[in-house]
């Protein structure tokens with residue numbers, strides 16, 4: 001007889017889900033390996049980063065699902081609103097709903113019991129699944145997310161899995177590995193501004209460009225607006241995660257303009273990129289040692305952290321630090337995976353981008369999916 005876990009996997013496959021993005025919960029420890037055996041799976045280090053990766057996967061023409069613990073939804077609220085609800089990006093989320101049914105961990109209760117009210121207040125669609133008999137609702141959750149281009153969370157009670165197999169795969173073996181590190185670098189006085197760096201980028205590359213929220217997006221728009229530019233209007237910290245998702249599912253080269261403040265807000269993005277090192281992703285870490293877009297408040301790259309070193313320590317193998325336009329141009333032509341660009345904390349005076357989030361997404365998706373089957377869009 002089909003177990004509830006097998007039924008969920010069948011629903012995912014019947015819906016042609018291409019990629020599952022996951023972070024474990026004890027209650028779904030039987031489900032998770034079943035999913036990863038039949039669907040390409042990306043393990044996360046933080047759920048919010050998964051929202052970015054899934055957005056990239058979707059923009060690249062594939063269908064993602066997130067499978068997480070309900071607490072992780074708490075880590076995703078800003079992203080679900082500022083990215084998915086703002087740009088009309090679908091995301092089905094299967095959340096193991098903790099804190100409400102035979103809960104043994106006190107720390108799960110406060111968030112778990114309020115989860116429906118929180119999602120409701122946030123305008124995020126959700127469906128409760130409280131017994132095995134209701135598992136078919138997962139099919140509706142997935143279809144609703146894609147047909148209506150919105151996030152939809154399935155809150156799945158632990159009651160659903162009661163009585164099913166407790167068999168969990170053996171833990172992975174720990175093997176010895178050397179940690180050899182050869183890194184020697186120097187941050188010198190900056191010679192160019194972010195605007196200069198973006199000008200070099202647009203003159204050298206003719207492929208997908210994702211730009212960070214705030215002034216970088218406005219500068220890119222002012223320098224060279226095009227369909228293949230994806231302007232972030234919010235979701236600080238997620239632009240490189242979106243770039244990763246896009247790079248993993250389609251062949252074009254993806255250039256991401258990120259910032260030091262944003263990378264330090266979500267270093268998980270670097271960990272995820274380091275795990276896959278896709279050859280068609282280039283992160284341009286524009287380091288002005290400041291939160292430039294909000295008035296140049298100092299970040300800790302000024303004295304403490306070297307972003308190139310952080311990228312290398314995160315597993316990104318191909319990195320370089322550049323200070324001049326020539327060095328940047330050379331690194332872009334060589335398609336180095338992580339380019340640490342040292343710039344002055346200066347913002348160009350730019351106009352607002354006169355495009356809505358939906359317009360930005362609409363023309364971007366149309367351009368990159370030209371000649372290919374389009375999802376329910």
Ligand SMILES: Cc1ncc(C[n+]2csc(CCOP(=O)(O)OP(=O)(O)O)c2C)c(N)n1
Nearest residue numbers: 214216236259260261262290291292293294
């Ligand atoms: C979660 C969150 N916190 C704070 C902000 C406000 N904010 C918008 S842009 C920005 C600065 C980003 O700095 P950085 O990534 O270094 O890029 P820069 O503007 O310097 O190019 C901040 C703090 C925000 N949008 N979201």
